């Protein structure tokens with residue numbers, strides 16, 4: 555078996571995961587993340603889901619090729635449909651928009667299918683502010699955040715644990731990330747400079763982002 559190499563954005567996010575019972579890979583596409591966690595003993599079993607038949611089949615083929623057919627189940631469904639997420643499990647939802655992630659989590663919460671204590675690895679491509687506000691409203695505690703760099707693009711990954719206790723967030727934390735602000739992880743400086751350029755454009759249409767822009771400018775001056 556040839557070992558699976560993940561793109562740095564996924565490698566970086568999965569590196570924060572402690573071993574779990576079931577790893578649930580939502581939007582598995584090629585199945586690389588699913589195979590990677592089994593190859594590295596980060597889960598006993600994997601459930602991979604994809605809303606489209608072709609990627610679901612691709613995932614199934616890859617897991618078979620890697621010798622993991624007996625340890626995995628591949629479903630062609632929307633998000634977490636028909637899956638119960640236990641406290642000993644972790645869910646990866648990466649490479650989709652923040653609103654799609656919110657839709658998947660909302661459906662699962664509405665179906666009462668997430669146990670308190672379950673872990674979530676989330677990597678939205680956009681709409682961080684909306685996703686972090688949703689996490690706060692619905693009681694997903696953000697425990698870790700990492701920045702990855704891939705071909706001059708920055709990716710932020712969030713590790714959140716569902717405890718059902720809603721909390722307040724402010725616009726600076728929602729846009730930039732509470733752990734990114736407090737812990738300043740690897741690539742922090744480059745990420746802030748990248749955000750600065752984007753925020754300068756975004757404030758033109760969203761004046762409520764002015765405090766975030768001012769915050770980023772101050773941080774950069776102090777580095």
Ligand SMILES: C[S@@+](CC[C@H](N)C(=O)[O-])C[C@H]1O[C@@H](n2cnc3c(N)ncnc32)[C@H](O)[C@@H]1O
Nearest residue numbers: 580581582583603604605606609632633648649
């Ligand atoms: C860009 S790929 C990302 C694949 C992988 N998660 C990654 O980060 O590299 C997005 C995948 O998510 C699937 N997808 C999109 N919305 C979904 C949903 N609601 N439920 C399950 N899969 C979904 C797409 O079919 C596609 O295969």
